[in-house]
Amino acid sequence: MLPPGLDSVPRVSMASLPQASTVSATGLGYRAAFAEALLSMHAPPVPWLEIHPENYIRRGGRYARLFDRAAERFPLVPHGLTTCFGNPEPPGAAWLRDLRALCERIGAPWFSDHLCFSAAGGAHAHDLLPVPRTTQMAREVADRICRTRDALGIPVAVENVSFYGHPPGSEGASDAAFITEVVERADALLLLDVNNVVVNARNFGYDAGAYVDDLPLERVVQIHIAGHTRRSDGLRIDTHDRPVDAETTALLGRVLAKTGRVPVLLERDGRYPPLEALLSELADIQAVVDRALHVDQAETPPRTGADAAR
Amino acid sequence: MAPAQDFRDQLVRYCFAEAPDPGLLADLGKDAEAWQLYRRMIRNRIFRFIAGALPRYRRAVGGERFDGDLARWLESGGSAERQMFLLPLAHARWLLAHGPPEEPAWAGDLLRLEAARIEVRNADDVEPGPLRPFDFQLPLAVCEPIRCLQPAWDVTRKEPHRLPSLRVLIVWRGPKRTARTAWAEPWVGEWLCDERAASWPSHDLIRNIWQARGVVPTTERIEHAASVLGPLVEAGAVASPAAAKSR
Numbered sequence: 001m002l003p004p005g006l007d008s009v010p011r012v013s014m015a016s017l018p019q020a021s022t023v024s025a026t027g028l029g030y031r032a033a034f035a036e037a038l039l040s041m042h043a044p045p046v047p048w049l050e051i052h053p054e055n056y057i058r059r060g061g062r063y064a065r066l067f068d069r070a071a072e073r074f075p076l077v078p079h080g081l082t083t084c085f086g087n088p089e090p091p092g093a094a095w096l097r098d099l100r101a102l103c104e105r106i107g108a109p110w111f112s113d114h115l116c117f118s119a120a121g122g123a124h125a126h127d128l129l130p131v132p133r134t135t136q137m138a139r140e141v142a143d144r145i146c147r148t149r150d151a152l153g154i155p156v157a158v159e160n161v162s163f164y165g166h167p168p169g170s171e172g173a174s175d176a177a178f179i180t181e182v183v184e185r186a187d188a189l190l191l192l193d194v195n196n197v198v199v200n201a202r203n204f205g206y207d208a209g210a211y212v213d214d215l216p217l218e219r220v221v222q223i224h225i226a227g228h229t230r231r232s233d234g235l236r237i238d239t240h241d242r243p244v245d246a247e248t249t250a251l252l253g254r255v256l257a258k259t260g261r262v263p264v265l266l267e268r269d270g271r272y273p274p275l276e277a278l279l280s281e282l283a284d285i286q287a288v289v290d291r292a293l294h295v296d297q298a299e300t301p302p303r304t305g306a307d308a309a310r
Numbered sequence: 311m312a313p314a315q316d317f318r319d320q321l322v323r324y325c326f327a328e329a330p331d332p333g334l335l336a337d338l339g340k341d342a343e344a345w346q347l348y349r350r351m352i353r354n355r356i357f358r359f360i361a362g363a364l365p366r367y368r369r370a371v372g373g374e375r376f377d378g379d380l381a382r383w384l385e386s387g388g389s390a391e392r393q394m395f396l397l398p399l400a401h402a403r404w405l406l407a408h409g410p411p412e413e414p415a416w417a418g419d420l421l422r423l424e425a426a427r428i429e430v431r432n433a434d435d436v437e438p439g440p441l442r443p444f445d446f447q448l449p450l451a452v453c454e455p456i457r458c459l460q461p462a463w464d465v466t467r468k469e470p471h472r473l474p475s476l477r478v479l480i481v482w483r484g485p486k487r488t489a490r491t492a493w494a495e496p497w498v499g500e501w502l503c504d505e506r507a508a509s510w511p512s513h514d515l516i517r518n519i520w521q522a523r524g525v526v527p528t529t530e531r532i533e534h535a536a537s538v539l540g541p542l543v544e545a546g547a548v549a550s551p552a553a554a555k556s557r
Contacts, residue, residue, distance in 0.1 A: 054393045060435035060455070062487035063395075082392045088318050095392065120318040123326055123389045126397075127352045132317055165344020167317050237351075 023048045023075050023109055023222075026286040028278070029267040030076075035066045037275040039073070045279055048075040050265050051106075054082055057098045076106040077222070077265075079191075080113035082124060085144045085158060085182075086131035087117045096151040103152055110221055111148070112157035112191040115141065115179060130163035133173035135181070142185035149188070157189035157221045158182060162196040162228075162238035164203065175200065176214035183219055190216065193224035194255055195267075198248045199236040208251050212258075220259045225252055225285060226267040241270030243281055249288050256292035264289055325349040328385040356380075356389060356397065363398035363428060367421045371411050379405060399428050416470040419461035426481040427489035430455040440552035444543045446516075448550035450507040454483040456547065458499035466491050480538065485545045494538040495531070497523055502548075511554075 027048035030038075032055075038044050049070055056067045070076060083091050083099065091099075103111055116128045131137050149156040160179055183190055192215065201208035227242035244266070256262065266282050317338065324334040325348055338345045357380055361368050368376045383404050391400050402425035410418040433455035441451055459479040463470040466479070478499030484490035497519050501507060506515055516535070520527055542548045 055395070057393065058434050059393070059395065059432050061431050061433065061483055063432070064435050065487060086318075117318050119392070120322040121387070123322050123384075123387050124392055125322055125325060125348075125352050126355060126389070126394050127348065129318070129321060129348060163344075164347050165341030166339070167321075168339035169317075 023077055023263050024261065026264045026266060026282055026289060027077070028282055029079075029265060029269075030066075030070055030074075031268065031272070032063070032066060033272045034275045034278065035070070039066075039069050044073075046074065046282065048077060048263070050077045050079045050267075052081050053078050053099055053102050054080065057095075057102060071106055076108070077263075078103055078106065078108050078111050079159075079265075080111065081126075081128075082118050083111075083113040083148060084116050084118040084128065085113060085141045085148070086115060086137065087144070088120050089122075090144065090147070093151075096148070100152050103154055108154055110155040110157050110189060111152050112159055112189075112222065113148075114159045114161050115182060116161045116163070128161045128163075130161065130165070130167055130170075132167040132169040133175060133178040134169050138178060138181040138185060141182050142188075145182070145186035145188045149186075155189055155221070156186075157191040158186075159191040159193055159224065160196050160215075161193070162199040162203075162236075164235070164237075174214070176211050180214070180216050183216060188219070189221040190219040191222045191224060192217075192220045192255060193226075194251045195224065195226040195228055195240075195244070195248050196238060198245075198251055199228050199238045202234075202236045208247075209254055212251065212255055217255070217259050220255075220262050223252065223255065223259075223262055223264045224267055225249075225264060226269075239270060240267045243273075244285065249285070252285070253288050253292040256289055261289075261293055321345060321348065325352045326384040326387075326389065328381045353381075353384070356384070359394060360398045360401050364402065364421070364424045367402075367417065367424050370414055370417050370420055375411060395432055399425055399432075402428075414470075415472075416461075416463035416465050419459075419463045420465040420470065422459050422461065423465050423479065423481065423491075426457040426459055430457055430481055430483045430489050431487065433483070438549070438551070441549040442552045443550065444539065444548055445550045446513045447511055448554045449509055450502070450512050450515075451549045451551045452502070452507070452547070453549055454542075454545070454547035456480060456482040456502055456542075458503045460496065460499070466493075480542075482542060482547050484541070484547065490541070490545075492538055492541065495534060497525055497531075498535055498538050501535075508551075512550075 025047045027050055028046045030049040030051045038046065051067070051070070056063055114128050117131055118125050118128055131141065145156050145158060197208050197211055201211060225244050225248060226240040227244050229237045229239040229242065231237060252264065264285060266285055268278060320334055320337050324331060324338060324345060327334065330349065335342055335345060357377060360380060361376065380401065383401050388401060388404055389397065391397050402421055405421060406418065410421050436453055436455065438451040438453045441453070459481060460476065461473070461479055463472055476496050477493050478496045480492045480494055480499060480502065482490055500519050501516055504515060517527065525531065539548065
């Protein structure tokens with residue numbers, strides 16, 4: 001269902017997005033901290049990389065070169081940090097033009113950003129902040145997703161975020177129901193971050209598995225997995241600065257058993273281990289993926305991100 | 311209940327206020343601890359990132375002064391850049407516009423140098439078109455970003471000292487995309503950064519600048535320019551346009 005007035009949003013044929021079929025298995029978030037080590041490998045065991053456009057747009061020098069070299073060797077998928085669909089102000093035509101140019105250059109099968117806000121009043125927080133879970137907000141966010149999809153000309157995926165408090169008006173409103181309302185209104189794809197699900201479930205005391213069951217899993221085009229920090233008072237913080245824990249890995253397996261084959265992406269954003277250790281973790285996650293899909297292979301046909309994006 | 315727009319504005323204002331505002335916090339609703347946590351996380355990330363980008367300036371003025379200026383900058387709406395890598399440069403420009411600290415005396419020059427380093431490292435790549443090796447008889451093609459500073463202090467040294475005569479500090483993107491520096495006579499900087507450099511043969515423009523400055527042309531001066539240009543030419547930072555005709 002599309003919001004009123006947005007029933008003519010063009011959909012994109014996946015036939016024109018050849019890279020979509022190459023984005024499968026478990027990829028890695030591309031970071032400058034280990035880029036040189038990765039690029040110096042003869043045959044890196046990484047099938048695809050996810051990049052943050054904010055690190056490369058209108059930027060030359062080392063980052064431009066890192067981008068070029070990655071684009072030569074890997075399928076790249078763009079994942080935004082500041083085009084958050086809950087921002088009160090739209091991203092601006094110039095930004096969307098540059099973002100589209102980057103997406104076209106890498107043949108991006110889809111673009112993803114977060115279901116949250118990161119800026120208001122002209123100031124960028126450089127963090128992901130929760131929006132009130134209201135019907136009015138769902139309409140506003142869905143409208144923004146549709147306009148972003150229009151501007152970029154490719155499918156758009158929305159990522160569920162971790163959060164630590166409930167904005168006024170959200171009391172009693174289910175996060176899963178809010179996400180579902182948004183993606184269905186916008187006819188958008190879902191980037192399911194299983195680490196964020198675990199962080200929120202632990203912090204707010206609900207069952208992560210039941211939460212996932214309430215999501216429109218048929219829309220999942222990509223999965224994020226990462227580690228998080230547990231503070232001494234028990235609060236989980238979504239830091240991406242340590243290995244993925246067993247609980248999150250178990251949830252990944254459970255999700256994949258329901259979605260079938262969906263590209264998984266390991267995120268690491270601090271306390272970087274040697275690349276060998278990161279690649280070893282990547283292999284462990286791929287093993288979880290393989291096990292989950294084997295269990296369910298008879299029922300669920302293999303699919304790539306392209307299938308969900310169709 | 312505050313409308314969603316108000317909540318988003320209020321939370322960002324709360325996070326960027328120089329001191330936590332209990333009134334703003336109360337308006338955000340019952341989860342006060344959560345909004346305090348966001349304030350800490352956002353500020354820690356931005357403070358760490360900018361401090362890491364301006365390390366010598368921070369050491370020179372001290373952490374307390376540095377953090378105080380950052381807090382004032384944030385409250386003034388300083389974090390207006392979508393791309394995080396632009397924040398240190400935006401903050402440096404704000405500091406320079408508001409007058410850097412008087413102590414130490416070289417703080418402003420040091421800040422300008424660290425800002426120029428960030429700028430040349432990240433500046434968008436130049437597309438100079440077809441090139442040939444640098445030739446004084448041809449215009450100048452700048453292939454990598456170059457900034458020219460006129461500091462009063464030699465801030466390239468760990469212990470800065472006042473310069474005995476006017477010099478220009480050329481900051482440019484060198485091999486491996488790092489920022490390099492080179493000292494030169496002031497006219498070299500004027501020439502490199504002159505808008506006419508792309509169309510005038512270097513020889514003519516240099517003579518024009520010398521005449522305007524009352525500089526006496528000498529062999530030593532030409533040799534000086536060649537020695538300054540050497541590393542830039544070698545690294546491919548400057549060349550000459552292939553299409554230009556030698557005069």
